[in-house]
Amino acid sequence: xxxxxxxxxxxxxxxxxxxxxxxxxxxxxxxxxxxxxxxxxxxxxxxxxxxxxxxxxxxxxxxxxxxxxxxxxxxxxxxxxxxxxxxxxxxxxxxxxxxxxxxxxxxxxxxxxxxxxxxxxxxxxxxxxxxxxxxxxxxxxxxxxxxxxxxxxxxxxxxxxxxxxxxxxxxxxxxxxxxxxxxxxxxxxxxxxxxxxxxxxxxxxxxxxxxxxxxxxxxxxxxxxxxxxxxxxxxxxxxxxxxxxxxxxxxxxxxxxxxxxxxxxxxxxxxxxxxxxxxxxxxxx
Amino acid sequence: xxxxxxxxxxxxxxxxxxxxxxxxxxxxxxxxxxxxxxxxxxxxxxxxxxxxxxxxxxxxxxxxxxxxxxxxxxxxxxxxxxxxxxxxxxxxxxxxxxxxxxxxxxxxxxxxxxxxxxxxxxxxxxxxxxxxxxxxxxxxxxxxxxxxxxxxxxxxxxxxxxxxxxxxxxxxxxxxxxxxxxxxxxxxxxxxxxxxxxxxxxxxxxxxxxxxxxxxxxxxxxxxxxxxxxxxxxxxxxxxxxxxxxxxxxxxxxxxxxxxxxxxxxxxxxxxxxxxxxxxxxxxxxxxxx
Amino acid sequence: xxxxxxxxxxxxxxxxxxxxxxxxxxxxxxxxxxxxxxxxxxxxxxxxxxxxxxxxxxxxxxxxxxxxxxxxxxxxxxxxxxxxxxxxxxxxxxxxxxxxxxxxxxxxxxxxxxxxxxx
Numbered sequence: 001x002x003x004x005x006x007x008x009x010x011x012x013x014x015x016x017x018x019x020x021x022x023x024x025x026x027x028x029x030x031x032x033x034x035x036x037x038x039x040x041x042x043x044x045x046x047x048x049x050x051x052x053x054x055x056x057x058x059x060x061x062x063x064x065x066x067x068x069x070x071x072x073x074x075x076x077x078x079x080x081x082x083x084x085x086x087x088x089x090x091x092x093x094x095x096x097x098x099x100x101x102x103x104x105x106x107x108x109x110x111x112x113x114x115x116x117x118x119x120x121x122x123x124x125x126x127x128x129x130x131x132x133x134x135x136x137x138x139x140x141x142x143x144x145x146x147x148x149x150x151x152x153x154x155x156x157x158x159x160x161x162x163x164x165x166x167x168x169x170x171x172x173x174x175x176x177x178x179x180x181x182x183x184x185x186x187x188x189x190x191x192x193x194x195x196x197x198x199x200x201x202x203x204x205x206x207x208x209x210x211x212x213x214x215x216x217x218x219x220x221x222x223x224x225x226x227x228x229x230x231x232x233x234x235x236x237x238x239x240x241x242x243x244x245x246x247x248x249x250x251x252x253x254x255x256x257x258x259x260x261x262x263x264x265x266x267x268x269x270x271x272x273x274x275x276x277x278x279x280x281x282x283x284x285x
Numbered sequence: 286x287x288x289x290x291x292x293x294x295x296x297x298x299x300x301x302x303x304x305x306x307x308x309x310x311x312x313x314x315x316x317x318x319x320x321x322x323x324x325x326x327x328x329x330x331x332x333x334x335x336x337x338x339x340x341x342x343x344x345x346x347x348x349x350x351x352x353x354x355x356x357x358x359x360x361x362x363x364x365x366x367x368x369x370x371x372x373x374x375x376x377x378x379x380x381x382x383x384x385x386x387x388x389x390x391x392x393x394x395x396x397x398x399x400x401x402x403x404x405x406x407x408x409x410x411x412x413x414x415x416x417x418x419x420x421x422x423x424x425x426x427x428x429x430x431x432x433x434x435x436x437x438x439x440x441x442x443x444x445x446x447x448x449x450x451x452x453x454x455x456x457x458x459x460x461x462x463x464x465x466x467x468x469x470x471x472x473x474x475x476x477x478x479x480x481x482x483x484x485x486x487x488x489x490x491x492x493x494x495x496x497x498x499x500x501x502x503x504x505x506x507x508x509x510x511x512x513x514x515x516x517x518x519x520x521x522x523x524x525x526x527x528x529x530x531x532x533x534x535x536x537x538x539x540x541x542x543x544x545x546x547x548x549x550x551x552x553x554x555x556x557x558x559x560x561x562x563x564x565x566x567x568x569x570x571x572x573x574x575x
Numbered sequence: 576x577x578x579x580x581x582x583x584x585x586x587x588x589x590x591x592x593x594x595x596x597x598x599x600x601x602x603x604x605x606x607x608x609x610x611x612x613x614x615x616x617x618x619x620x621x622x623x624x625x626x627x628x629x630x631x632x633x634x635x636x637x638x639x640x641x642x643x644x645x646x647x648x649x650x651x652x653x654x655x656x657x658x659x660x661x662x663x664x665x666x667x668x669x670x671x672x673x674x675x676x677x678x679x680x681x682x683x684x685x686x687x688x689x690x691x692x693x694x
Contacts, residue, residue, distance in 0.1 A: 008323050010456050011297010015481065036457050037295065037488060039481040073632070077344065077384055077397075079625025082632045084658035091650050094625045098364050098383030138492055141459055144365075144379075166296050166456075167322045169425050173378055190328040190545045191301070198323060202422050221543045244509075247534075251479035251510035342623045429623045432598050460624065468595055468646055495649075 001275065002160045004033075004179040008195025010166035012185045013215030013240070016250060018163035019043040020257045022129050024267035029130040029158040033175040034165045035118060035146045038133045042253035048133070050122035054149050055114040056142065058092040059101050065109035072101035072110060093139060118146040120153065130155055143171035151178075159271075168202045176203075181274050182210040183237065188221035193228055200234060209277055211235040213270070216242040235277070237270045286442050287572050288469040290319075292454035292462060292493075294485030298477040299505040299532070302542060303561070304453045305329035306549045308412045310565040314449040316410060317438040318417035319431045319465045321403065326453045328545055332408030332415045340418065342429045343402045344382030346375050352394035359386035359395060378423055400424075405433060407441065414441045428464035431455065435464075449574060458485075458492045466493055471572050474502040474526065478513040486517070490524060500526045501571055503564055506534040527571070530564035532557060578605045578677065579639035579660075580670045585614045588671030594645030597627035603670040604637055607678075612670075627651030635660060643673045643682065652688035 005018045019040055022030045032040040059072075059081070068086040080095035081088055092115050102110040117140050123131035134150035136143050143165065151174075154160055164175035176182050184199045186192040196212065203210040214225050217239035229236050240246070246256045257263045291307075293300040304326060308316055318326040346359075346367070353373065360368040363386055367379035377400075387395040403420040416438045418430055438450050452469065455461035466472055472493065476486040490500075502521050507514040514531070521528050532538075535557050541548040549558045569575055581599035582590035593599040598620040604613045615637070619629035627647075631654035634642060641661045655662055663682040665673040676682050 009296060009325070010323075011295065036459060037481075037485045039484065042480040042484070075384065075388070077382055079619070079622055079629040079632075082628050082635075082654045082657075084631075084635055084654060087657065089628075089654055089657055091625065091628055091653075094628070094650070096381055096383055098381065098385050099362070100383055100385040100388065103362070103385060104388060138458060138488065148366075168422050169322055169420070170378060170423070173423060189539070189542045191325045191542070194325060194328055195323045198422055205422065216539075218539075221539075224543070242539075244534075247506075247509050251477075251482075251513055253480040429621075429626075432620075432626075436598070467648065 001181070001278065002154070002162070002179045003181055003183060003274065004162040004164050004176040005183045005185060006164040006172055006176060006199060007166050007185045008168055008197070008199035009186070009191055012187045012192060014166065014185050015039050015043065015163055016215060017183060017185050017213055018161050019255045020263065021267045021270070022161050023127055023255055023257050024264035025159060025271055027158045029132070029155045029160045031150055031153065031160060031162045032131075032133040033147050033150055033162050033171070035134040035136040035143045035150070035171065036165060038135050040131070040163055041123060041133055043255050044127065044129060044131050045123055045125035047124045048121040049124045052120045053116055054118045054120065054146055056097040056117045056145060057099065057112040058095045058097060058115045059090050059110050060113045061088040061090060062109045062111070063087055065107050067107055069106065071104050071106060075100050075104045094141075096142070117142065120150055130158060144174045147171055147174045168198045173202070173206065176206060176208060179208060180278055182208050184210055184212050185215055186212060186225055187216045188214055188218060188224045190224065193224050196225065196228065200232060209281060211237040211274065211277075213237050214239045216240070218242055237273060238266060286439070286448055286450060287471070287574050288450045288452065289471045289473060289568065289572070290452040290454045290466045290469045291473045291475060292465060292489060293456060293475045294458060294489035295477070295482050296456045298475050298482055300456070300475045301325045301329070301453055302538065303475050303503060303505065304451060306547050306561050307565055307568070308410070308451060309547050309549050310562060311449055311451065312412060313447065314413045314451055315438050315442040315447045316413065316415040317434050317450060317452045318415070319434055319452050319455050319461070321418045321420050321430050321434070321455070324417055324419055326415070327417055329547060330410040330412070330415060332406070332410045332417065334406050334408045336407040338405045339401050340403045340405050340430055340433065341399045341401050343400045343424060344397045345377050345380040345400055346382065346386050346395050347398040348373070348375055349394045349396070352392045354392055356391060358389050358391060362386055362389050403430065405430070405437065407437060413447060414445060416441065428460045431461055431464035458489045462489060462492065466496060466498060469498060471568065472498050472500045473529070473568065474500060475505055476502060476517060477506050478504060478510040478517060480513065483513060483517055483520070487520070490526070499571065501529040501568060502526050503529060504531045507531040508533050529567035529571070530560055532560045576607045576641065577637065577639045578607060578641045578643060578674060579603070579634040579637070580605060580673050581644040582614060582670050587612050587614065588669065588674070590614060590670045592645060592665060592667055592670060592673050596642070596644040596647045596651050597630045599630070599644070602634060604639060605670070605674050625650065628654050631655050631658065641677070643677060647685060647688050649688040652685065
């Protein structure tokens with residue numbers, strides 16, 4: 001099973017859910033796809049035994065061959081090229097690596113060279129979880145290629161949990177795209193509700209079955225989320241109450257199921273419920 | 286007109302809550318919500334929308350099926366897997382509007398089209414005008430929308446003779462954050478004492494360091510982990526970022542939040558309200574504003 | 576000599592100086608010999624990204640040898656330097672005042688981006 005954990009809003013507890021769930025189940029692979037700011041490592045362990053660099057292509061202009069025709073400058077949709085005093089300047093930071101300038105140059109004066117985009121790292125941890133992290137280099141904009149490479153590491157013999165980037169834009173979509181089910185994490189506040197609506201809208205568009213986990217749940221405020229979920233027929237899988245000690249453990253990078261192991265049963269129940277939903281779906285119900 | 290941007294790196298540190306409460310303390314200002322992916326400021330400030338404009342920035346390739354001969358050239362040249370095999374339909378989410386397929390199509394069956402990607406709103410709040418925006422689900426952010434939000438904020442600030450623009454910045458560390466902070470008088474970091482929060486603070490601070498903008502920091506919920514709070518304070522000193530205040534964790538703030546209220550408005554005697562008031566004084570001193 | 580000045584509006588020499596370069600709504604092109612002023616809309620401002628690069632291209636294509644702005648970002652700085660276009664920072668109110676300040680020699684020339692003037 002491939003599960004993606006996401007949220008419309010940052011800070012609701014995606015990583016908390018991803019990590020604690022991973023620790024509660026067996027045969028688990030955890031992929032950290034929040035490549036701008038991957039944080040699972042603070043909970044799983046920061047020892048990495050493998051690193052693979054990820055590159056993208058950027059143009060390199062042979063100024064000798066260049067005839068200053070400007071076709072490349074005019075073609076580029078991203079303003080990554082400029083012509084100053086008959087020399088073509090390249091701004092690789094904003095280049096989207098489309099390869100267009102190379103194709104369009106009438107005298108083959110443009111070649112492509114590799115530029116480091118990010119990396120994938122394989123983590124070693126005492127929990128026996130197969131853990132891969134994707135990371136985007138600071139200053140780079142394209143998360144999606146890193147996430148695509150990360151997904152290549154998916155182990156088909158394991159249950160995969162993907163911790164996605166918060167929000168509803170392309171990097172989140174890429175992480176969720178071929179998942180069997182998505183867990184939407186939210187908090188019982190107007191912020192949480194507002195962003196849950198966005199995430200749920202995205203799930204409907206992508207046609208991915210999904211359910212909600214309310215983090216920092218409180219009796220007085222859960223209705224904010226419960227009412228919405230009831231209205232939209234979205235399953236609430238679990239409520240993790242606000243417990244100050246959970247927050248403290250989180251701040252120190254300790255998954256709360258370590259100190260509160262009975263919570264593992266709760267996550268097992270969630271998994272079983274999701275499994276049930278998917279089986280029903282497979283049976284054409 | 287002074288401009289302040291509030292950023293955090295990590296989501297959920299309390300950035301928007303701080304912005305809203307500062308707005309109350311500042312009393313009369315222009316607000317700009319540059320967190321356009323998941324805007325939240327409007328939930329606390331209840332703006333009345335005066336004007337709404339459609340925003341277009343994202344281009345994608347559009348295929349004329351009548352002209353298409355299914356040669357698959359577009360599929361071959363696309364670097365973004367945005368052309369589906371066999372059908373050669375364009376995946377609007379993956380297409381980056383680069384124009385390569387348009388240029389290479391032998392039948393001229395493709396063109397680039399500017400899409401509606403979201404809306405920009407000009408609104409009024411209790412504390413002054415507010416510019417905010419919303420991206421359509423799946424649409425990607427760019428520095429451009431944020432620039433537009435900021436430009437409109439400056440425009441309306443000039444028109445209405447305001448002296449302060451407070452910007453709720455974008456989370457993360459990419460181009461949207463940079464667009465949120467260029468040319469401002471002050472950056473205010475709102476962070477939390479957790480390993481993740483500290484890590485993200487360091488990442489975003491590194492990204493914006495070379496812009497040389499004066500910076501202040503607030504540690505929110507500092508008493509959740511005083512050990513990490515201290516580590517953050519040491520880091521701030523090393524980086525020459527002044528710590529302008531620490532806010533305690535309190536369920537009172539959560540209660541206010543739940544009811545979409547501002548704690549500084551509702552309960553001025555509360556410890557949190559006093560901490561926020563101190564932070565506001567610190568900010569005023571730093572930018573010579575009163 | 577042609578001077579490019581970032582402008583907020585289209586009002587000849589009375590146009591307000593714009594603090595930014597890449598997304599400045601207009602550029603004023605001032606010819607120091609003929610004293611002619613031309614206000615041009617900055618299409619680079621419409622760009623989703625790389626506005627600074629595109630704006631640099633625009634003013635270079637129009638033959639500007641000098642730029643006066645409130646600030647210049649790193650990519651624009653790089654492009655303009657490559658084009659041998661001198662950059663000056665002004666806090667003047669209008670385009671006309673900025674050009675006067677330049678000719679009086681009272682503006683700081685940029686040696687690195689983002690308005691950090693040369694000492």
